[in-house]
Amino acid sequence: MESTDLKQREIVIRRGLADRIFRRAMATGAILSLSLLALIASFLLFRGFEVFRDFGFSFITSAKWDSGSADGVTPASFGIAAMLVGSVVTAIIAITVALPFAICVALFLEYYAPSFIRKPLTAVLDLVAAIPSVIYGIWGYTILNNLAAGWAKSLNSWFDWIWFFKVPAPIFTRSPFIAGLLLALMILPITTSVAREVYSQAPRDQIDAAYGLGGTKWGAIRSVVMPFGRSGLVGGAMLGLGRALGETVAVYLVLNLVFKINLQILASAGGNVASLIATRFSEATPYELKGLMAAGLVLFLVTLAVNATATLIVNRARNTA
């Protein structure tokens, strides 16, 4: 049999002018955002480098934040352990409270609510996301603080045998618990929105299969929708966690800033990295400012890592849909 001579053919794609312009514009936008991110990180590293060099790893592990005396007799000492722990504790409280609500709201909106309720409720949720955090902060300080202090008191009286529900003094306002509750409200829209998206992608044919085998609606949700949306939901929770970690003004207004690692969530003491920066920024010495920049860089990296993990998980959930 005669062999056929196969020649490699070069494929030339000729794009139209509009296509080329659009391509360039998109590429520029994408590169610009990434460059901006890199520039922010570089700026923070550049400004905070001296503090990293002076304090090394103890910048992360020490809880002491002291700008030192102006005459240099008392040297400055910077460590963000208390604030890092505070960030994590408030964010965990926030996600623990927000996630069950987000799941319920998402399932209700996707599978139970009639459309005349679904549309306005979705709009309200989007609106909640648009409220500036200072408004949350003021509301948290003036209303939630006193309201939740009562809940905290009850929690303490019932569960004070659990160490993190103990308090050193019977003061229940301005605690990580209340800051966490406020953050929960703030991250509810994003977490709900991701939960809705993943639940809406649950395979309709499998839901029908569950019905076809005698399953109830709740049975179908439990056995098809929820397992399907599990990893997407984790991603949504982590996106919420990312936001909660970086929240500044609301925490600054609600939480009583204390430079001590506090794991007793009902105690009136705490703080997070972002609120530390907001509190100290205006009166900081030039050297302390470098410390705040270094703290900013750590927060930036932690939030970036959490968000990147969340994106990975959400994408994996989409790809396995």
Place this chain on the structure above:
Amino acid sequence: MSLVLQGQVGRGEFSREVDVTVQHGEILAIVGANGSGKSTVLQTIAGIAALKSGRLSFDNVVWDEPITKIFTPAQDRHCGVVFQDLRLFPHLSLIANVAYGLRATGLSKQEAHARAAEELTLVGLDELADRKPGQVSGGERQRVALARALVLRPPVLLLDEPFASVDVSSRQGLRDLLPSLVQGYQGSVVLVSHDPEDVQALATNILAFG
């Protein structure tokens, strides 16, 4: 005593008039071209789709009648359905897939799994009970789908192209297996198939859709 469907199924341009009666113990095969509404009939009987007009009843109990707004939800019709694309739950083991419908009837996990294990033995898959659908072959998945529907001993068994997703050699095995599984079965069976051999091997009655 029978399953009676008289009316219009489907929506829009895909809707069609049907008149189907299936007696107990009868296996009715519906044959016809793609898009002729065969699967829609099964979905309507199962309660996954609603009738457009007319009436669907089983043993003189009305399941669906748009004019009187009667509609019995799928979970209360207790049909057993084998879907064309099987629709096994990918995150559940084979035994949990088979036990799913039993659990939905309120059986305890232990009882449901015991019965599911018996059914898996009947289809020759007892040794693969703990595997997930993704870890077994197409023919084995098809057997699980059959077991999942049959374990319920449903009054109405709906088979939508039950051998469509398996190769020719597995198909013959399943064709031989199915009659033994439905032997003594007193419910009404509706089979939708493209394959004349399936119809010939299984059906007691044939209805052609144009």
